[in-house]
Amino acid sequence: xxxxxxxxxxxxxxxxxxxxxxxxxxxxxxxxxxxxxxxxxxxxxxxxxxxxxxxxxxxxxxxxxxxxxxxxxxxxxxxxxxxxxxxxxxxxxxxxxxxxxxxxxxxxxxxxxxxxxxxxxxxxxxxxxxxxxxxxxxxxxxxxxxxxxxxxxxxxxxxxxxxxxxxxxxxxxxxxxxxxxxxxxxxxxxxxxxxxxxxxxxxxxxxxxxxxxxxxxxxxxxxxxxxxxxxxxxxxxxxxxxxxxxxxxxxxxxxxxxxxxxxxxxxxxxxxxxxxxxxxxxxxxxxxxxxxxxxxxxxxxxxxxxxxxxxxxxxxxxxxxxxxxx
Amino acid sequence: xxxxxxxxxxxxxxxxxxxxxxxxxxxxxxxxxxxxxxxxxxxxxxxxxxxxxxxxxxxxxxxxxxxxxxxxxxxxxxxxxxxxxxxxxxxxxxxxxxxxxxxxxxxxxxxxxxxxxxxxxxxxxxxxxxxxxxxxxxxxxxxxxxxxxxxxxxxxxxxxxxxxxxxxxxxxxxxxxxxxxxxxxxxxxxxxxxxxxxxxxxxxxxxxxxxxxxxxxxxxxxxxxxxxxxxxxxxxxxxxxxxxxxxxxxxxxxxxxxxxxxxxxxxxxxxxxxxxxxxxxxxxxxxxxxxxxxxxxxxxxxxxxxxxxxxxxxxxxxxxx
Numbered sequence: 202x203x204x205x206x207x208x209x210x211x212x213x214x215x216x217x218x219x220x221x222x223x224x225x226x227x228x229x230x231x232x233x234x235x236x237x238x239x240x241x242x243x244x245x246x247x248x249x250x251x252x253x254x255x256x257x258x259x260x261x262x263x264x265x266x267x268x269x270x271x272x273x274x275x276x277x278x279x280x281x282x283x284x285x286x287x288x289x290x291x292x293x294x295x296x297x298x299x300x301x302x303x304x305x306x307x308x309x310x311x312x313x314x315x316x317x318x319x320x321x322x323x324x325x326x327x328x329x330x331x332x333x334x335x336x337x338x339x340x341x342x343x344x345x346x347x348x349x350x351x352x353x354x355x356x357x358x359x360x361x362x363x364x365x366x367x368x369x370x371x372x373x374x375x376x377x378x379x380x381x382x383x384x385x386x387x388x389x390x391x392x393x394x395x396x397x398x399x400x401x402x403x404x405x406x407x408x409x410x411x412x413x414x415x416x417x418x419x420x421x422x423x424x425x426x427x428x429x430x431x432x433x434x435x436x437x438x439x440x441x442x443x444x445x446x447x448x449x450x451x452x453x454x455x456x457x458x459x460x461x462x463x464x465x466x467x468x469x470x471x472x473x474x475x476x477x478x479x480x481x482x483x484x485x486x487x488x489x490x491x492x493x494x495x496x497x498x499x500x501x502x503x504x505x506x507x508x509x510x511x512x513x514x515x516x517x518x519x520x521x522x523x524x525x526x527x
Numbered sequence: 528x529x530x531x532x533x534x535x536x537x538x539x540x541x542x543x544x545x546x547x548x549x550x551x552x553x554x555x556x557x558x559x560x561x562x563x564x565x566x567x568x569x570x571x572x573x574x575x576x577x578x579x580x581x582x583x584x585x586x587x588x589x590x591x592x593x594x595x596x597x598x599x600x601x602x603x604x605x606x607x608x609x610x611x612x613x614x615x616x617x618x619x620x621x622x623x624x625x626x627x628x629x630x631x632x633x634x635x636x637x638x639x640x641x642x643x644x645x646x647x648x649x650x651x652x653x654x655x656x657x658x659x660x661x662x663x664x665x666x667x668x669x670x671x672x673x674x675x676x677x678x679x680x681x682x683x684x685x686x687x688x689x690x691x692x693x694x695x696x697x698x699x700x701x702x703x704x705x706x707x708x709x710x711x712x713x714x715x716x717x718x719x720x721x722x723x724x725x726x727x728x729x730x731x732x733x734x735x736x737x738x739x740x741x742x743x744x745x746x747x748x749x750x751x752x753x754x755x756x757x758x759x760x761x762x763x764x765x766x767x768x769x770x771x772x773x774x775x776x777x778x779x780x781x782x783x784x785x786x787x788x789x790x791x792x793x794x795x796x797x798x799x800x801x802x803x804x805x806x807x808x809x810x811x812x813x814x815x816x817x818x819x820x821x822x823x824x825x826x827x828x829x830x831x832x833x834x835x836x837x838x839x840x841x842x843x844x845x846x847x848x
Contacts, residue, residue, distance in 0.1 A: 242709035242710070242711065242712075243680075243709055350797055350798075352797065353797070380566035380567050380736065380798070381566070381736065381777060381780050381781055382566065382776060382777065382780045382793055382794035382798075383793070383797070384780065384793075385779075385780035385781075385782075385791040385792070385793035385794075386793040386795075388782070388791055389790060389791055389793060392790075407709065407710070409710075409784065410781070410782040410783065410784050411782055413782065413784060414782035414791070434787075437784065447711060448710060448711060449784075450714075451710045451711045451713065451714035452710055452739065452784060453713070453717070453737060453739030453740045453742060453743045454739055454742060454743075454784065454785070455738045455739050455742050455766065455778065455781065455783070456742070456783075456785060457742050457762060457763060457766045457767070458767075463714050463718070464714075465711075465714050465715055465718055466711045466714075466715075469679050469681055469682070469712065470679075470709075
């Protein structure tokens, strides 16, 4: 069952020199209980996409459907109800907790705001239940965020996101500020919660190995556009877009027995302000031809559930087109 | 060429003493590259700063140990001797390219300044060398008069790399040189460091928390935990048969691309506070194999080429489960 769907979703930011195309024509679907991983480099619009879906930014155009309802048409009170269903976990657990509030106050704030419980002891009971769920000791109730390290703060943030029983959570780089040993603890926690509570995630990260670990499907973004989308196994076994292929090969591997050869892309990500017509990746793509620079390729389904936006994917698929690796 | 013996660095304030580096020893030879790996607060950067003689004092104090660079114990260096050593002998790439550059100087001027400070060279010659090196790291000549804010993150990091290589140092310390960069740009930068290493025959100490980066660029590795080197050896030895429970824990907690495990095995607990280190082995509160002896007695360093610091040899002999 499709829980979240976007149709032709766009978000342009006005800047002095024109429009910054942060999210440009994104169509995606997330099934209930599944995780869609969104990967891409800094500035590709993945965080903006997450925020537009939650309506933390107003979309420039397009639809965001939750269970078939377009939330962009909701009024303020309807939206307040939606906020209970949709939550977000931010990257920086240091910035997302109020330093003057105790852990207990932070976690219970959504309960008080949405007036879910009235009695103090009911609130306290619920908060302690949540703290246990995310692996925090009950004695931390009256402690302040500065007494906690990054991993435990992120647990507090997760507990706070869960207080009002959301159905859908956008996780925006939730583990990238954490050390690897702590990162694994938080990833395991998120996956356990999903299994036990039937949560649906959109998981945004620049770290492909983390995304691969947690996701059901993966979407690769480049300069505001979705350029490839597939179940995670297909993305890794059979990447079709030249950018995805280069991105995968650039990840440093700890496997020293089989040293993989690196594809070194020339140049850098181009500007998202008033982008040139055509494929956004064309300037860095060794395979680009005239049509790539003239018209944006559409994201089309080329195998079951596997979509790619590239004019030359067929040649890549049949291996007649490949990177020259030295 | 560089040998560190029993180095300890503490940060002392009225209230607390943070033991950042505790009795570490290692050496790096010409042409070698060593990865220094550990989590936040493991003492990696303090180690690097001690080698550069840049530990902020106060509160930092080198309480014990020797740092031998090219036959000289540099701990007793005067400021003037340090000045001569930095740049020409040892140079460092700092983690954050955004803060390592002066925002109100063109990059040309900044790079020029380094050459004219450290070497007797005319301005004209300096400019020629700067342009040559910028070319090597892939920055075109016409960017010479641009300011740092006109460059992207990856380009800035390449400017910083050029900066650290200008005086052709014999030892380069790179402190998380690619952490702030995207993977495709990271691949570009690592490629440049690798090719320059061969070209200038430098020794490199690469500080990182990314085991993948070390596998791609280094031949030796030292794993740090709570200010100690808990395991050290060639990359092959350490990656293929880790001996210390912490090293093993690090490998187990990384999601792997070429393997479909569903559950990661994290290291339980948190990194110890440097001002309140546990008794015995510093890793014992988080160790799956902890025994009574670990709580009271600090383990000695075992092994010759492949060194590790643990009372037991849990992974090879299978003595304990």
